[in-house]
Amino acid sequence: MVLRLASGRIAVGILGVIALLAVLGPIIAPHDPLEGGTDILASPSAAHWLGTDYLGRDVLSRLLDGSRVSVLGAVQVALIALVVGVVPGILSVYLGRPFEWVTLRLADTLIALPFLVFAVAVTALLGNGIPQAMFVVGIMVSPLFYRVARAATLSVARSPYVEAAILAGASVGWVVRKHVWVKVLPPIAVALANTTGVGFVVVSSLTFLGIGVQPPAPTWGGVLAADLGYLSFQPWAPLAPTALIMATVWACNLLADAIRDVTGEAGRALLNTRTVHAAKEAR
Amino acid sequence: MSPEPVLAVTDLHVHYRRVHALRGADLTVAPGETVGVIGETGSGKSTLARAIVGLVRPSAGRITIAGQEVAGLRGGGWRALRRRGVVQYVFQDPLRSLDPDLTVEESLLEPLLIQGRPRRAAAERVRELLERVRLDEDLLGRLPGELSGGQRQRVTIARALATEPRLVILDEPVSALDAANRVRALEFFQELRDAGTALVFISHDLGSVAGVADRIAVLFQGEIVEEGPTREVVNAPRHAYTRLLIGSAPTLRSARVARAEREELRELLRTNGGPA
Amino acid sequence: MTLLSLRDVRIHDGVGDRDVVHGISFELAPGAAVGIVGESGSGKTLTCRAVLGILPEHFTVAGGTVSLEGRDLAGLSANEWTALRGSTVAAVFQDPASYLNPSLKVGNQIAEVVRVKTGLGRRAAKDRALELLDSVRLPARVYGLYPHELSGGMLQRVLIATAIAADPRVLIADEATTALDVTVQAEILDLLADLRDRTGLALVVVSHDLAVVAQLCDEVLVLRAGETVEQGPVEQILYEPRHEYTRLLIAEHARYGLDRVLELEHVA
Numbered sequence: 001m002v003l004r005l006a007s008g009r010i011a012v013g014i015l016g017v018i019a020l021l022a023v024l025g026p027i028i029a030p031h032d033p034l035e036g037g038t039d040i041l042a043s044p045s046a047a048h049w050l051g052t053d054y055l056g057r058d059v060l061s062r063l064l065d066g067s068r069v070s071v072l073g074a075v076q077v078a079l080i081a082l083v084v085g086v087v088p089g090i091l092s093v094y095l096g097r098p099f100e101w102v103t104l105r106l107a108d109t110l111i112a113l114p115f116l117v118f119a120v121a122v123t124a125l126l127g128n129g130i131p132q133a134m135f136v137v138g139i140m141v142s143p144l145f146y147r148v149a150r151a152a153t154l155s156v157a158r159s160p161y162v163e164a165a166i167l168a169g170a171s172v173g174w175v176v177r178k179h180v181w182v183k184v185l186p187p188i189a190v191a192l193a194n195t196t197g198v199g200f201v202v203v204s205s206l207t208f209l210g211i212g213v214q215p216p217a218p219t220w221g222g223v224l225a226a227d228l229g230y231l232s233f234q235p236w237a238p239l240a241p242t243a244l245i246m247a248t249v250w251a252c253n254l255l256a257d258a259i260r261d262v263t264g265e266a267g268r269a270l271l272n273t274r275t276v277h278a279a280k281e282a283r
Numbered sequence: 284m285s286p287e288p289v290l291a292v293t294d295l296h297v298h299y300r301r302v303h304a305l306r307g308a309d310l311t312v313a314p315g316e317t318v319g320v321i322g323e324t325g326s327g328k329s330t331l332a333r334a335i336v337g338l339v340r341p342s343a344g345r346i347t348i349a350g351q352e353v354a355g356l357r358g359g360g361w362r363a364l365r366r367r368g369v370v371q372y373v374f375q376d377p378l379r380s381l382d383p384d385l386t387v388e389e390s391l392l393e394p395l396l397i398q399g400r401p402r403r404a405a406a407e408r409v410r411e412l413l414e415r416v417r418l419d420e421d422l423l424g425r426l427p428g429e430l431s432g433g434q435r436q437r438v439t440i441a442r443a444l445a446t447e448p449r450l451v452i453l454d455e456p457v458s459a460l461d462a463a464n465r466v467r468a469l470e471f472f473q474e475l476r477d478a479g480t481a482l483v484f485i486s487h488d489l490g491s492v493a494g495v496a497d498r499i500a501v502l503f504q505g506e507i508v509e510e511g512p513t514r515e516v517v518n519a520p521r522h523a524y525t526r527l528l529i530g531s532a533p534t535l536r537s538a539r540v541a542r543a544e545r546e547e548l549r550e551l552l553r554t555n556g557g558p559a
Numbered sequence: 560m561t562l563l564s565l566r567d568v569r570i571h572d573g574v575g576d577r578d579v580v581h582g583i584s585f586e587l588a589p590g591a592a593v594g595i596v597g598e599s600g601s602g603k604t605l606t607c608r609a610v611l612g613i614l615p616e617h618f619t620v621a622g623g624t625v626s627l628e629g630r631d632l633a634g635l636s637a638n639e640w641t642a643l644r645g646s647t648v649a650a651v652f653q654d655p656a657s658y659l660n661p662s663l664k665v666g667n668q669i670a671e672v673v674r675v676k677t678g679l680g681r682r683a684a685k686d687r688a689l690e691l692l693d694s695v696r697l698p699a700r701v702y703g704l705y706p707h708e709l710s711g712g713m714l715q716r717v718l719i720a721t722a723i724a725a726d727p728r729v730l731i732a733d734e735a736t737t738a739l740d741v742t743v744q745a746e747i748l749d750l751l752a753d754l755r756d757r758t759g760l761a762l763v764v765v766s767h768d769l770a771v772v773a774q775l776c777d778e779v780l781v782l783r784a785g786e787t788v789e790q791g792p793v794e795q796i797l798y799e800p801r802h803e804y805t806r807l808l809i810a811e812h813a814r815y816g817l818d819r820v821l822e823l824e825h826v827a
Contacts, residue, residue: 160376160379161382163372163380164374164439165393165397166365167338167365167371168368169366169368170393182384183384323742324711324740462598462808466807490770493817494819513820530745531745533770534818535769535818
């Protein structure tokens, strides 16, 4: 459905390329991303398309190799936020007041919690590693999903058509599946695409701070951090990782917009009229 | 009257926190009978309707639907009862009572699938229903937003009839319609009654109910102040509020009922503090 | 003498580039009442707005004349319109709450209109506002209440009080009772009839319900899609309707309304 919009096609195209990088990146990397050389901070050349870093490692290889960790990390963040946020968000409307109260207070608490302190505390408790870092980030953004899902659910829960379904004998599960889910999905998809974008940035900045991925292992954020340290020698170097991160975030946002346009009521009407027009022209 | 009523409400009370919305309502509906419930803002008419179908929990009293006591039912019991499809409900606003993301067909299938009917049989039944409310089959693939107001109302009525209910509660079913569609809807309700379905027709407007209802109950400040055959209630109202209601309803023939008499009735209701 | 006169008034929609009201004419004498009946989209509200000089953007009076007290209203300046509204012609509409400021006491809002329209001082304006409340049968304590503390019927009375603050000669009631309960609607209609009897206020009553209009008016116009399909004295419209649309409006009451079961001799 998203593919019927130009913006949707562009977004899916870019994300497809990124996904491909995540799968094939480590395989097609021309050099060992961890092996240094004597030729440090070299400019781009035939051997090193994007030059080398301060330890003489091939930047292109490091970016390609790091794409899997970066992409998986961002997706993981989004999924954790989805599960930790959306499910309680929908259920908070149906499971009664105590559950509603507790989850609302938890969401408020998470919003109030300072991000870095929480991140450091979790890494201290669970060890420093990618899954822990992603877990921290996922939890931290989950209140957004909780709120979005809850608001969308609330807006349909008391509507006459849901009452009509209940009066026909529908269970909570049926109502959520048949009526609520469809209404919650578009705003969640938008939030999800946005969060995936934010996820990239946050994973990158955490790596930058040394939380999450341990130094020799490359990530986009890590490469960027290293490049920034040698800005005076290689002012152009941060461009490559920045461009990758930006393109991905942009594609995510574009996808979010496309999803919103397509799934909303207005969007459906828009697509329908287009189909009708197309059909008329075909005749 | 008939042996067992489809609906019997006895001394029903509903509280919303401190507000005593319904103060001991009694109502019986015999099979195939149409009962009009008239009430204005704050009279408790919606509360009564919603309590009958279990959307509002009564604080005291009994409700019997087709012989089964329902006032004390919990979630599971209500679901089982509703799946039998004995009682159905038609909401006031046809646009908001249809899911904007479901096609006409999906909306009509819903109560049948919830009942657990096989899809093919359900789809066949949907076509019968469309014919019954005189809608074209072409509309099956449409979304509610692509229908006219009158078509939407017919879809919601068709949905209510899907399970062949013995009792249909109509909550202000014609208020949102224009003149032509209102007449068509009222004609249809008469047909429905003639076919043996019991109707509870709830409205603020005595005018729209009087032509269809066999009996009328008048709700005022949470109490049924008058109840009887339509002709009797309309032509020989006993309670001051009913008299005011009839004297206030815009009608063609009695367009110039004495203003002074209405003023007297208002004064009477004010000084008596309502029902007395 | 006619107070308000519309002669073949046409209203043009500049965006859709088409006429939406195709020639409406009626005359209103002092103390008389004209009713306009029609569904939404029939042009009844646009006609009222043309008389008040408040047509929405892109809509213009494209033909015919509207005259008030013998004065042609075409080409009035904004200031002249403002002077006219309230003091000669006033109006009340469907949703009274949206015409009041929720954070000010209703009495002060009436008094403010009095001061602007009549130039009275603070004290005198308050006295006049209390007088107005009394004339729409609201108790004096309403003066100190906020809009949310009043029911729909009371709010509509407050707006009527505001509308008649500067003693207009014509009051336009555009679906003024549509959102109200039947008994409250009758209260408001009775109040309008009462004002007409007491002060000679001329009324233009607009409604989708023929019976509402029949209750108050001497002459009725039936509008459909911007066209007057029938026009005449109330008795003629009710008892000898010629157009099928009017017959439908009557059939609705006669076959499905109270009229079907009402035995006239028992009432009143």
